Amino acid sequence: MSIKIQEALEKKFRDHDVIFWYDDRNELKESFDALDLKGVEKCHLQSNEFEIKYKITSNTTKIKFLVYSNTPKPKPNENWLLDLELAYHVFHTDQEAIILQDLGLEFSFKELVGEHIQFFKSKERVDKLKDLLGKGDSHRDIRYKMVAVTLNTDYVNLNTFIHAHGTAFANGNEKLQRDLERYELSDFYWTQIQNKFKYTSKTPSIYDFLVEAFTDNFNTTASPKLSKETRLLLALWKDSITYREGFDKISFQIASDLQVESILNTLPLEKAVNDELFKLTDKKIIHDLVQRLIINEISNESLQNIVKQREHTFWYNPHFVAFYQSVSFASQLQYQIQKLKVEFMSVENGLEQYTTSLYEIDYLYRKFILNYRRSNQDNILAGLAQKVEKIYTNDWLLHYNDKWQSIIDDLENWPVAKNYSQRQFFKNHIQPFVEKKQRVFVIISDALRFECGVEIHKRLTQENRYDSEIEGALASLPSYTQLGMASLLPHKDLSIKEGTDQILVDGMPSMGIASRSKILTENSEARATAILAEDFMKFSANTTGRDFVKQYDVIYIYHNNIDDTGDDTTSQDKVFDAVESELNFFMDLLKKISNMNGNNMIITSDHGFLYQYETLEESDFTTADIKGVVDKQNRRFVLGTDITGNDGVKCFTHEQLGLKSTGNALIPKSVNRLRVKGAGSKFIHGGASLQEIIIPVVKVNKKRQDTTAQVEIDIIKSTDKITTNLLAVSFIQTEQIDDTMLERKIKASIQAEDGTLLSDQFTYTFDIKEENQRQREVKNRFQLTAQASGKYKNKRVKLVLEEPMDRANKWRTYKEYYYTLNISFTNDFDEF
Known part of the structure; x- marks a missing residue:
């Protein structure tokens, strides 16, 4: 105790020249006697009030005074030193007072400490609170910071408290709730939630509150029960690296309890694409995209726009990226094949057409199969995979290699002397x-x-x-x-x-x-x-x-x-x-x-x-009726001497192939395979198809100089005032994407000048290839928080565009645009 008193007094003497100490129960006289305070004269109050008063008031040196009394403090009208006490400082040594002195807080916070005394019985909690306290903190500020310590959050912020509390609940951890109750912070905590989110309940609980928050932001028809602030609460939770796993778990539980699956079954795709709360929503969207794609009831442009819209949603990566990429590549593949109108005029013409555009079909097929395999889900994508395989094989590989074969058939010699050889x-x-x-x-x-x-x-x-x-x-x-x-x-x-x-x-x-x-x-x-x-x-x-x-x-x-x-x-x-x-x-x-x-x-x-992913049909193989001496044979060519075959193969001599040896080579026409025991039939080469040769x-x-740059992003700013809780912003990608002008990913939000977040966040990757600038415009509506029309009303705020830092999971400021908040009080009312 003596050490603590010594430390507390040394701290107090930094700000006060005279300190009075009443040891009402005469318990700390030994501690007083043991004190050794540099530059401080100890005075024991023993019916010598006038002597001490004279000594203090007549002092002209730098010495300070500690006035100690081991008797109860006299009543004001009997206290000859009252004027000095009021002018200087009274030191207390009860439990609450010691805690206040340790924290550097004024005696006016004694009731707060007493109310939450269990909180202060841990040195670890007290030390953490010390780090958070600031000059001028109010009772509310201190309780907020006590909640931060109790919930072990990095930020003193109600949204963060709820994220931590919700994540703990999702993980089956009820300790945080018990701690809030043990430290008498529960009523304060729920009062703050009620004030900000309009949540009321006789028996409030984190799960009940979150169910209402999810319901409000998912239900597109019923009037919301809570304030619009819940939209930002949930959006920030999804963006939180620390607590996003908790969002995943709580969303899953709420989806089950609210029977979200049955709701989604009746929800049109066009409305479902706007929801980011439930994993089931992505399953619903993917299911509908697959079905519409199979029966040709969605355009490629519409499908790609939906996939783009989902690109930065919570479950896109890693849960559903392979699914969305599968439908995206399948749609592009189908679109490219459907618009094909190609005739080959010569070898040179075929080479030019394939290397200019036709290769894209083989690229899209490869990407579809790659993502289809990565999804590890045959059920949802099986029908689409069958359709892709059918149109790729029949409408592309077979049909156009049959056309290409007519050019091969007319060749007398393989063009080995040409520059393109x-x-x-x-x-x-x-x-x-x-x-x-x-x-x-x-x-x-x-x-x-x-x-x-x-x-x-x-x-x-x-x-x-x-x-x-x-x-x-x-x-x-x-x-x-x-x-x-x-x-x-x-x-x-x-x-x-x-x-x-x-x-x-x-x-x-x-x-x-x-x-x-x-x-x-x-x-x-x-x-x-x-x-x-x-x-x-x-x-x-x-x-x-x-x-x-x-x-x-x-x-x-x-x-x-x-x-x-x-x-x-x-x-x-x-x-x-x-x-x-x-x-x-x-x-x-x-x-x-x-x-x-x-x-x-x-x-x-x-x-x-x-390469064809699905097992080949019988019609994909040909019988060549080969005669002569065979030296080498695989699925796509035969080498030998004096060998011949039927109309299913094209025959070349070595000389016709530009070889100085003698012999023949047989090549199956188009994309057909020869029957060869033990050889694989999906991956082949040796023939003359476009894909092989x-x-x-x-x-x-x-180079020594830079060869690439990222596109610039700007906004169309028609005003510098924000007058409602919804701010519509049009973003413009100023250049089109090409080989050297690269995409730029941004995260945008409205922030106060002190960095406080005042809106939800908008994340988008600008990778638009359109030449027309109006087609490179992307619109978003920001939902502003209640603070925007409260604490920060009539203040200057900024729309901040951030971009990811290379090789770091952090963001840096890219651009800022300033506005003045001028939101009318009527905007604080929800519609009724």
């Missing part, structure tokens, strides 16, 4: 670097078809300081690995080794890294080598990597993820996952190359592939 790759794309004595890295990904190359190209154009161009090339035929890989090497002649499918480059074997390194060295007239991507990635960029790179001007880097996954019957269903993995790997590989001072990079492939050539250059 894979066989001219080294001459057209690598030789210029050799002649300029510039280092170039060639990344060859087995089975990277053209649409996959477009995706990596688009990623690179959005990567700052990377310049990327893409063009299509026509792969060698048959479109299999050995021939495709050999075609990319410097060569004069290619031939098939007799009796095999192995390729000789100017008489040299071409299988394996060692063989390809030898060919590069002997045929390139440059310091050249080949290496596996896995081995290359093991280098340290600043040491072993740079030492390796210095030795060569041409470096071929090989990777085999897509083909390796697709060729295996046990993993072929994961081939689109392998594509995603490959694209991510490219980004890491290219950055590693640039860290080794590599500026020139080219990505290409040996061949593409055909059109490959990407992506030219990448690392």
Whole structure:
């Protein structure tokens, strides 16, 4: 006790020159005697009032006085030192007084401490409260901060209290409620909720209150019971990193108790899309989108707008992103195929049309299957998947490859001498670097078809300081690995080794890294080598990597993820996952190359592939009636000597394929497969379909200056005054999205100048590609809180636009727009 009294008095003497101390029960005389206060004279009051009064009033030094009495304090009319007591300070040593002195609070708060004495019996709670207290705190302020300590929240804010309380309840933790009652804070807490949210109940409970809040904000017909403030309460809860899991749980429980599923069953899709409170709502929306898409009762534009609207809702990511992406890609796929009117006039024309636009259909199919698999839900998406498979196979793959086949049938020779041929790759794309004595890295990904190359190209154009161009090339035929890989090497002649499918480059074997390194060295007239991507990635960029790179001007880097996954019957269903993995790997590989001072990079492939997710039908296979000596046969080509087949295959001699060997090759027409025992039939290549023989050539250059920028966001501001509790704002994306002008994500809200949030928050990703600026306008209505027409009335406030910080789960200010609050008192009344 002596130590506490010493500390309390030292603190008080910072602000007072004279302190009176009445020890009514004569319990602390020893503590008084033991006190050693620097610069303080101790005076024991023992019928010597006039002496002490004279000493104090005549003092001209800096010394301070502690006047102690171990008798009860005299009545005012008998107290000869009353005037000094009133002028200076009276020190108290009862329990409440000690607590007040420890907290640095005035004696006027004694009743508050006594009312909540159980709260102050914990040093930990008292220390936390100390950290929160501020100068000039009122009784209400202190109780608010006591509630913050009790509920263990980071913010002294009623919304945050409810988020914490609701989350605890959802987790089955009733301790917070018991603590509020134990510390006599429950009545205060519920009074604050009643004042702000208009919630009344004889037996208030957090769950009962939240049920009413959810009901008000979900029910589109009945009059609300609570104030409009609940909208912001729930919106902030969803945005809270600390308590969002609690929102998930409480929403699930309330949905069950309110029988939300039965309500949603009768709710039109157009109304359901506006709800963000219940997980069931997203299930309802996805169900309706799928059904409408299957029976063609929704336009692609309408569906994409709904998906965009749900993009920043609570359960979109991670719960439903795969579902929404599935319906989005399915709708785009159906739309693209339905509007197709294509005729192929020549090989060059087919190459141009596919690389300009037609590749998008294969891209959309890949993305649909990828997300369909990620959803792990056959029931809801099964019917849509069947429709997608049907239109992709019949209306796209089969129909247009049949048309393409007519061009193939008319060919006498495969065009290997044309500039767009894979066989001219080294001459057209690598030789210029050799002649300029510039280092170039060639990344060859087995089975990277053209649409996959477009995706990596688009990623690179959005990567700052990377310049990327893409063009299509026509792969060698048959479109299999050995021939495709050999075609990319410097060569004069290619031939098939007799009796095999192995390729000789100017008489040299071409299988394996060692063989390809030898060919590069002997045929390139440059310091050249080949290496596996896995081995290359093991280098340290600043040491072993740079030492390796210095030795060569041409470096071929090989990777085999897509083909390796697709060729295996046990993993072929994961081939689109392998594509995603490959694209991510490219980004890491290219950055590693640039860290080794590599500026020139080219990505290409040996061949593409055909892939259909569903099990193939009998009609997808053809019987070729092959005769002659067969050296190699798979689903999409046959090699041999003097071999022939029926009308289901196209026959080429080696000479017609630009090979210096003798023999024949049979290619099944269109997208048909040959029957081959044990071979997978979903993932195939070797034939002449658009998907198999059109490959990407992506030219990448690392720049020293910035190559990308984000679009700017502005608002159409017609006034600088806010006169109602609803503020309509029109946001404008000032530029259209393109390869180098990137999207911008913002979070907008109305805030007071002191940072207090005065509205709900609006999150949106501006990625609009429309050229017309009016089509890049996005509108939102902000609901303002009661504080906007109360504490902050007639004050200046700001519309704050924030953007996410890179690699951090935080936001930074992007732009601010100022308004003056001038809301009429009539706006505080709900409609009645």
